[in-house]
Amino acid sequence: MSGPPHVRRPATLASLAAELGVSRTTVSNAYNRPDQLSAPLREKVLEAARRLGYPGPDPVARSLRTRRAGAVGLLLTEALSYAFRDPVATGFLEGLALACEQAGQGLLLVPVSPEHADVAAVHQAGVDGFVVYSVSEDDPHFRAVLERPVPTVICDQPIGVEGVDRVSVDDRDGMRALGRHLTGLGHRRIGVLCMRLGPQRQDGPASLARQQETSYPVQRERISGIRDALVEVGVDWASVPVVERFEHSPEAGASAAAELLAGHPDVTALVCTSDVIAIGALQWAAEQGIDVPGRLTVTGFDGVPEADRLGLTTVRQPVRRKGQVAGELLLERGDRNTPKYVVLPTELVVGATSGPAKKREEFFSGW
Structure with a gap:
């Protein structure tokens, strides 16, 4: 009886490094820090990766090492479809997405119902910070956001939250x-x-x-x-x-x-x-x-x-500018400890x- 067909195991960072005779750091730099390699060496690594079926560094493992998710969370206390149906929400989302795109960050929508108090989606969101889009002052999901040790920016409401950036109009x-x-x-x-x-x-x-x-x-x-x-x-x-x-x-x-x-x-x-x-x-x-x-x-x-x-x-x-400013406040906060409150003009x-x-x-x- 013939045995099972041989299945080639996928290449890993270590096996790719051994194949090329270089360090694992060199392989990692080809993906994460390309400025550290010469152009010919980086292309050699990437060509070997394609040939051996190496998909690149595991983003989940990388986030565990760096403690960075590479994404901004947008808290919506509405159904997900609201973000694409309501014209004001759509304009805001476009501006926020632009800010994330310019910073090389992803955007994770976290839609929750204002009629339900389950905050698991907020606790489980893999994000580096939150933009909170116009929620009520007593919303439990917003309180759950504040419990996370990440920066937060509020769009419009709630107001008067200590230590949190906010963008709005009068x-x-x-x-x-x-x-x-x-x-x-x-x-x-x-x-x-x-x-x-x-x-x-x-x-x-x-x-x-x-x-x-x-x-x-x-x-x-x-x-x-x-x-x-x-x-x-x-x-x-x-x-x-x-x-x-x-x-x-x-x-x-x-x-x-x-x-x-x-x-x-x-x-x-x-x-x-x-x-x-x-x-x-x-x-x-x-x-x-x-x-x-x-x-x-x-x-x-x-x-x-x-x-x-x-x-x-x-x-x-x-509204589009409001979303962009909210994203910029979050992504450019750095070590700033003093909150900013930006009021945009109306006409x-x-x-x-x-x-x-x-x-x-x-x-x-x-x-």
Whole structure:
């Protein structure tokens, strides 16, 4: 009976070094420190490796020796698809990826659900540092990140975390400028459509207490900005309807617009705390045959490409640059012990969806 066919064992660093009559350090340098070898010697090593089937140094073993993973972790408290579906997240991810690419680092997405407290994915992530993308102040995954002995950079929120770098925009100031634009057009009966104010699902009117107690500072600041502008012209904020949606989608924006205007038909302007929500509100208005901006003004916040295409009045923030700065802060931190806080500028973009407020006698009843 014939025995099993001979299977050639794969070459190792040691066997390749023996084959060439060089040290194992020389073989390692051909991959990891090519500047230490002459070009002919390095090519000789690599050609022999190809011939013998040596795949190169084991990246896992190398990371154990150097204690470096060669990758940045991006913490997302959303489903993974959100990073590729939401235009603001996509822009941020592009900027962060660019910073990693320029530094020769990998990027590991660590998506987790805001509705579940399992933090194993954070503990097990093989990364040299984390960028935390806009999570709530009490998120358990964020607390798990802080337990890791690696540098961390926060994008947007949470705020006021000691010793941690952060990059953001001044959300309140940006929304205040938008609010002043609307009050300058005569709007006093304004409704607000906002993104989620807490980690647990809730859809519907957001009370004054919920607006102030939200664990999402970005939403609190954007709502506060429009409140500032209205209070300046004597509007009682308690009279301003605010409708919240847990999902961040055009469909959520459309349903929120329908809900708010069904209860408050005298509203002349909808202020949305994101462009995605505003795009949904515009779609709903078009389906209802409502003239924008003749009958209803609609505004957003972010400046996503679709908002530009639709001519949405919005507050533009540099989302791609925000991601790049976050990556640079993390990758260039070195031995710096003092945290940095970078505030990027916003821009009020007056588009075709905002116009003068209609007088009360021009209203029709219902929507």
